[in-house]
Amino acid sequence: MFLLNGAPGHYVDVADRGFQYGDGLFETIEVLDGRPLFLDRHLRRLALGCQRLLIPMPAAELLAGEAAKLAQQAERGVLKIIVTRGSGGRGYRQPEPIQPTRLLSLHPYPDYPETFQTDGIRARFCWQRLSVNTTLAGIKHLNRLEQIMARAEWRDDDIQEGLMLDSEDRVVEGVMSNLFAVKAGQLYTPSLAGCGVAGIIRELIVDFARNIGVPLYEIPLDQVEVLAADELFVTNSVIGIWPIKRLEQRVFAVGPVTRRMQGLLNQARVAEAQACSAA
Amino acid sequence: MFLLNGAPGHYVDVADRGFQYGDGLFETIEVLDGRPLFLDRHLRRLALGCQRLLIPMPAAELLAGEAAKLAQQAERGVLKIIVTRGSGGRGYRQPEPIQPTRLLSLHPYPDYPETFQTDGIRARFCWQRLSVNTTLAGIKHLNRLEQIMARAEWRDDDIQEGLMLDSEDRVVEGVMSNLFAVKAGQLYTPSLAGCGVAGIIRELIVDFARNIGVPLYEIPLDQVEVLAADELFVTNSVIGIWPIKRLEQRVFAVGPVTRRMQGLLNQARVAEAQACSAA
CATH class of the missing domain: 3.30.470.10 (Aminotransferase class 4, branched-chain amino acid transferase, N-terminal domain)
Incomplete structure (x- = not known):
């Protein structure tokens, strides 16, 4: 329609x-x-x-x-x-x-298996870089060739998302999602000052973290730091929160911070649907 | 149509x-x-x-x-x-x-005054930067927000073109054109390895220069170097060759290399129209 x-x-x-x-x-x-x-x-x-x-x-x-x-x-x-x-x-x-x-x-609604939420997904690093442009950073504009070229790098259906780096080799986001890393109980997500899309679920997670007192830092992350995380997850408005269970050769457990954020997001979604209903 | x-x-x-x-x-x-x-x-x-x-x-x-x-x-x-x-x-x-x-x-065909060819145009430097992406550099793709944002920087109809820099402050091209500088009888045009559109007229001018033995260098140029040129001109398939008579506060004469290239391009255009006709 x-x-x-x-x-x-x-x-x-x-x-x-x-x-x-x-x-x-x-x-x-x-x-x-x-x-x-x-x-x-x-x-x-x-x-x-x-x-x-x-x-x-x-x-x-x-x-x-x-x-x-x-x-x-x-x-x-x-x-x-x-x-x-x-x-x-x-x-x-x-x-x-x-x-x-x-x-x-x-x-x-796409027919994603329930296991993507529960057990997590496999992800890879993309070769295609995100170019830096402060005018266009953060907004969801229609110039999406970089994402298309990144998504064209793999056809293996076992891999659900690719992580993209900027021209200075900092990890920025997924092809279609934002990225969060958990290390020692604290949350990290890449800064989007130079490129990337400031997602709505990303914004919600920043709010949740503040509300429940989990420290969250928006800082540059490199590949080594991402691979050294305790937990990783990606977010967007359609998928919600998908844990990453494997990135390249590194295997991750679905950890407590990821689970907590999934719970908070699901509460917020239901509340939102009901609030809309009441309006 | x-x-x-x-x-x-x-x-x-x-x-x-x-x-x-x-x-x-x-x-x-x-x-x-x-x-x-x-x-x-x-x-x-x-x-x-x-x-x-x-x-x-x-x-x-x-x-x-x-x-x-x-x-x-x-x-x-x-x-x-x-x-x-x-x-x-x-x-x-x-x-x-x-x-x-x-x-x-x-x-x-746009109603550009004949004087843009004969006397030249006024140009300015844009604030909007071209972002570097080697996958997309040189090709004429449909992701054109950077050019649109650059062109939105001025509404003064006395200014016909804006020159764009990359994120490292190198001059790359015009919003809708390629740029050439003449210094001491030699031609210079910015390298397009990281961004920019490799124009057809630009390609022709590279050929002309080779044919008539004028040295031409594809190298990075900064604003100071561009302003210090003896002659400047911009090219594209619709405008052909427009001399720049003024860039910011600096005034340029329309010089002999620009004139020679205009002559060669006009010959090539006429020959091309006739060759097509014979085919």
């Missing part, structure tokens, strides 16, 4: 700058019990991205209304929102005024 | 990875006397880009036939070719098999 600028439709003008230049942003949102989870946080990140790219944000109430309309059609699914700078302009120069394109689409 | 996968049409499925992720490539080609100029070189660069991004290249004969069909409708114009990875796949993971989307479109 697709809503293109508020109407059913899934064909976009080829002149749209999303197609011409990747000139836009997106959000990927879990739908549970017919409701888009953590929508406020997603719309806040989208607003930050629009501000950064100088795209006028479609009204949050409008997007929320359309999101609710689509989400209610699924018990569980994935809602995607794309906002582009629309058509027009002269080459790279943006049009004046900008009339953004918005696309909302509802997709089936 | 648009040809989408061989048929008239200018609406693309929103599931196309060009729209979803900027997952593709493009070429911008001058049309003169109803013919696409330097088409062989454009298709060669497109093939290199497809190879780099692991996209199966549509047959060159097919693209050439469609390009000729569109181009014959204009005395002068701009032909754009976009090739994307098509639809499908799971998130960043590419579909198997890949069925690329190809879009050819014909546009009016």
